[in-house]
Amino acid sequence: MIAPPAELPAPGRVGWADHDLLEVAMGPHHPSTHGVFRMNVVLDGESVAKLTPIFGFLHRNHEKIAERNSYLAAIPYTDRLDYICSMTNNWAYVLTVEKLAGLPVPDRAEYIRVIVGEFTRLFNHACMAGFLLQDMGALGTPLMYAFREREKILDLFEALSGSRMMCNYLRFGGVRCDLPGGWREQAAGVAAAFHPFLDQFEALLSENEILRARTQGVGVLPPALAVNAGVTGPGLRASGVNYDIRKVDQYGIYNRFKFRVPLGARGGDVFDRYMVRILEMRESLAILEQALRDIPEGVFLDPKAKLRNLRPKAGEAYGRIEAPKGELGFYLISDGGPAPYRYRIRPPSLVNLTVLEDMCLGHAIADVVIILGSIDIVLGEVDR
Amino acid sequence: MLGRGILRGLIETGRNFCGSYYDPARLTTVQYPEEKLPPQENARTLPFLVYDGQDPLAGLRCTACTICEQECPAHCIRIVKDTVKKPDYLGKMQFHPKVFDIDAMVCMSCGVCVEVCPFDSIKMDRVFELAQDRRALVLHKMNLAKSNQYYREIHPTEAAAVDAARDEEQRKARAKKAAAPAILTP
Numbered sequence: 001m002i003a004p005p006a007e008l009p010a011p012g013r014v015g016w017a018d019h020d021l022l023e024v025a026m027g028p029h030h031p032s033t034h035g036v037f038r039m040n041v042v043l044d045g046e047s048v049a050k051l052t053p054i055f056g057f058l059h060r061n062h063e064k065i066a067e068r069n070s071y072l073a074a075i076p077y078t079d080r081l082d083y084i085c086s087m088t089n090n091w092a093y094v095l096t097v098e099k100l101a102g103l104p105v106p107d108r109a110e111y112i113r114v115i116v117g118e119f120t121r122l123f124n125h126a127c128m129a130g131f132l133l134q135d136m137g138a139l140g141t142p143l144m145y146a147f148r149e150r151e152k153i154l155d156l157f158e159a160l161s162g163s164r165m166m167c168n169y170l171r172f173g174g175v176r177c178d179l180p181g182g183w184r185e186q187a188a189g190v191a192a193a194f195h196p197f198l199d200q201f202e203a204l205l206s207e208n209e210i211l212r213a214r215t216q217g218v219g220v221l222p223p224a225l226a227v228n229a230g231v232t233g234p235g236l237r238a239s240g241v242n243y244d245i246r247k248v249d250q251y252g253i254y255n256r257f258k259f260r261v262p263l264g265a266r267g268g269d270v271f272d273r274y275m276v277r278i279l280e281m282r283e284s285l286a287i288l289e290q291a292l293r294d295i296p297e298g299v300f301l302d303p304k305a306k307l308r309n310l311r312p313k314a315g316e317a318y319g320r321i322e323a324p325k326g327e328l329g330f331y332l333i334s335d336g337g338p339a340p341y342r343y344r345i346r347p348p349s350l351v352n353l354t355v356l357e358d359m360c361l362g363h364a365i366a367d368v369v370i371i372l373g374s375i376d377i378v379l380g381e382v383d384r
Numbered sequence: 385m386l387g388r389g390i391l392r393g394l395i396e397t398g399r400n401f402c403g404s405y406y407d408p409a410r411l412t413t414v415q416y417p418e419e420k421l422p423p424q425e426n427a428r429t430l431p432f433l434v435y436d437g438q439d440p441l442a443g444l445r446c447t448a449c450t451i452c453e454q455e456c457p458a459h460c461i462r463i464v465k466d467t468v469k470k471p472d473y474l475g476k477m478q479f480h481p482k483v484f485d486i487d488a489m490v491c492m493s494c495g496v497c498v499e500v501c502p503f504d505s506i507k508m509d510r511v512f513e514l515a516q517d518r519r520a521l522v523l524h525k526m527n528l529a530k531s532n533q534y535y536r537e538i539h540p541t542e543a544a545a546v547d548a549a550r551d552e553e554q555r556k557a558r559a560k561k562a563a564a565p566a567i568l569t570p
Contacts, residue, residue, distance in 0.1 A: 065457075073457035076494035141397060151412075155424075162426035162508065168494045176499070180426065180541075204396045207389030308455060308500050 021049055024365070028057050032135050032369040035379030039356075039368065046364045051357040055350075058383035066343040071097055071172070071310045074343070079166040082349065082381040085124050087116040087157070088323040090170035095251060096319030096330040097172050101312035104302055109174035110253045111295040115187065116157070116169065117321075118284040118291070122194060123150040124324035125234070125277040125284075126201070128376045132274060133205065135373040136214050142205060149197050152190045159183060173305030184292060191288045198281055206278065215271035219359040219371035223268065229355045233326025233348050235375060237261065238276040239268030245322035252321075257290050259283040273374040311338055325349055325376055345384060349377040425539060428495050428508035430488055433528045436473065440529035445505035447472065448481040452497035452506055460490035461497065472503075473550065474557040486528060488514065488521040504546045510538055 027038035036057035042050035062081065066074035078093045079086035091113055098105060105113075127150060130143030154164040159180055161169040169176050205211055221231070223239040236243055244261045246254040262279035264272030312334040320329035326348025333342040352375050360368045404410045414421055435443035448465040464483035472478045497506050509530070514521070536543040 069457055070455060072500075073455055073496060076457050076492060076496060079494075145400070148412075158424050159426060162424070162428040162495065163493065166492070166494070168496075177426075200396055200400075204393045208393050209386060209389050212389070308451070 026368070033372065034131065034377055037372075037377070037379055037382070039372075041360075041365060041368060043365060046366075047362055048360045048365060048368060051360050051368070053353060053356055055353075055379070055382050058379045060384065062384040063343050063345060067340055070308070070338050071312075071340065072307055074340075075170070076166065076168045079168055080380055081345065081347065081384060082323065082325060082328075082378045083165060084127065084378055085120045085324050086165060086167045087120045087169060088321060088328065090167065091117055092319060092321045092323065092328040093330050094170045094172050095321060096317050096332050097310070097312070099319050100315060100317035100332050100334055101172065101310065103173040103305060105252075106174055106299045106302055107253075107296050108298040109300050109302075111291050112175050112179065112300065113170065113252060114254070114257070114291045115288060115295070116160070116167075118288045119153050119156065119187075119191075121284045121324045122281055122288075123153050124376075125281050126150060126197075128277060128373075129201070129205070129274060132270075132370060132373040133211070135369045136211065138211075142201070145197070145201060145204070149194060152193070156183070156187055156190060159186075171301060171305065171307070172310065174299070174301030176301075178300045184295065187288075188292045191285055191292065194281070194285055198278065198285075202278060206275070211274075212271065214367075214370060215269065215274060215374075216266065217269055218363060218367050219270045219374060221268040221355060221359055225355060225358060226268065229358075230351045231326070231355055233322070233324070233352065233376075234276045234280060235273055235326065235352050238264035238272035240264050245320060245327055249320065251319075256294075257287045259287050270370055270374040273376075277376075309338065311336060320346070323348055325378070325381070326352055347381040347384065349375075349379075349381040353377055353382060423510050423538075425541065427510040428498075429493055429512050430491055430509050430514075430523070431486060431495075431497050431506050431528070432509045432530045433484065433525070434505055434507055434532050434535050435529050436532050440526065440531070444480060444525075444529060445472075445503050446481050446484060447478040447503055447505070448484075449479075449502070451500050451502065455496055455500045457494060457496060458490050458492050460487040460492075461485070462487075473554060475561070481525060484525040484528060486523045488523055504550065507535055507539070507542075 022043045024041045024043055025038060026041055027033040028036040033039065038054040038057070040052040040054060041048055060080075062077055066077060069077075075090055075093060078089040081089045097103070123146070126146035127143070130146035133142040134140065157167055157169075158164045160183060161167040161176065221235065221239050223241050226236050226239045227241060231239075232243070232245075240263050242261055242263060245251070246259075247261060260283055262276050262283065264276055266272050314334055314336045316331070316333045318329055318331045320327050327346065328348055329346035331342070331344040331346065332340045335341040356372065356375065359371050363371065400410075434445050435441075436445065437443035448463050450463050450465075453459075453461045453463045462483065462485040463481050466480045466482040469477040470480055493508070495508050498508055532543070532547075536547070
């Protein structure tokens with residue numbers, strides 16, 4: 001049953017066309033739903049009275065496949081969770097397996113992980129801003145600028161791992177191969193060239209009056225609701241909650257880097273979520289600079305690490321990292337066999353999506369599109 | 385002033401528009417298929433089987449151990465062992481594959497087979513123009529076999545390391561054989 005807004009007459013009772021509620025299915029073939037995502041929106045005029053997200057169109061049985069295959073064979077599948085950020089997906093999984101099996105990671109591998117992880121964050125946030133602007137009607141321009149920069153980072157990833165998007169690069173106890181010759185200098189060049197790009201991006205967007213009018217005060221997410229709903233990542237920090245797993249858990253070697261955690265200043269509207277990501281990119285660049293400068297020589301893979309026949313002792317582990325979209329966690333139960341007994345993912349996109357209705361109620365339908373864009377979801381991760 | 389942000393943005397767009405005509409860093413379009421980007425050394429698309437010598441089927445390094453078949457995440461490899469053993473490069477008697485099929489439509493180019501192969505037999509290719517008008521993307525042993533020379537061409541660094549390691553093993557095996565007491569040899 002649809003509950004109509006209190007001040008309006010009940011639908012069907014009064015024959016006024018402008019007070020009837022209208023149910024609209026947005027998606028799954030809607031260009032602004034970022035994939036195959038469907039929203040059943042109940043409209044009162046142009047404003048949203050109720051919103052039901054419907055997903056599962058991209059379900060690929062990832063968790064069950066991983067329980068059938070060996071520990072190693074699940075890594076290429078994690079690439080396909082959030083298919084924009086394959087490196088951080090790998091990272092969360094190998095971190096959990098390392099916790100489960102108690103494997104050490106050499107220093108150099110930790111640095112390489114931080115470097116590829118922060119590069120991933122850079123282009124994820126740049127693309128998210130591009131897609132958000134595309135949803136607002138700035139067709140193409142900001143998105144293409146973001147893709148231009150992403151291209152350079154993908155070239156780096158290809159030289160490193162052999163593939164642009166499905167990197168399959170991290171391994172239990174390190175990474176798959178060492179940095180190729182000249183990679184570090186090239187990466188430092190790309191990172192240095194990202195600063196002027198960000199300046200350009202901000203000149204293009206941050207002060208734009210149309211962008212501000214469309215985003216400020218729209219889709220406010222109160223901090224209390226964000227915490228209660230389990231929202232993580234830039235969406236939570238935009239609401240002013242200081243929670244970054246890189247600072248809280250300090251997994252890997254994040255305690256060695258100096259960086260700040262940007263917070264939203266306006267109470268968590270769409271503009272805050274945009275701005276937090278722009279500021280986070282600057283912090284990522286600071287981390288990259290330090291990591292590329294300090295990376296030590298040494299082995300990239302623990303010599304005792306096993307690729308095949310990994311059989312961790314019976315037990316359970318939950319590992320989590322600050323993926324670009326929020327807290328990406330893996331929960332593994334081992335029964336001592338060659339495959340995990342239970343393999344469970346906590347995807348940031350899905351959990352962040354749960355507050356969509358609360359943010360959209362009362363806003364115009366055109367705002368629903370940008371509120372969804374500001375959450376930054378990837379359907380590969382929502383549906384798995 | 386209202387509109388200042390928009391103007392700043394438009395200046396930025398204009399600068400980018402003009403730059404796309406003369407700035408070499410911005411002239412990135414490659415006229416595929418007439419022009420192609422140079423391939424990356426690490427690039428991987430589909431697996432292939434390495435053979436030594438001249439004859440593709442006789443020189444296959446693969447010993448049909450089926451490790452790749454078991455480890456393949458997508459289960460796209462099918463191997464049937466031959467019944468007779470043949471000597472490998474160290475002189476050991478080994479089985480060889482009677483059937484070695486890779487379903488290229490299922491393969492997800494992850495490279496796990498390459499990592500787990502203990503015989504340096506399966507490697508990643510970098511071909512990508514695979515479209516065809518027949519249903520011939522289940523690759524058989526004779527389609528998969530490619531020479532060590534080809535492997536050296538596409539992945540020079542990696543191939544050099546593999547060749548060096550194999551030569552070393554071969555040298556050790558010969559030395560061992562030579563050092564073995566004559567009384568034990570039949």
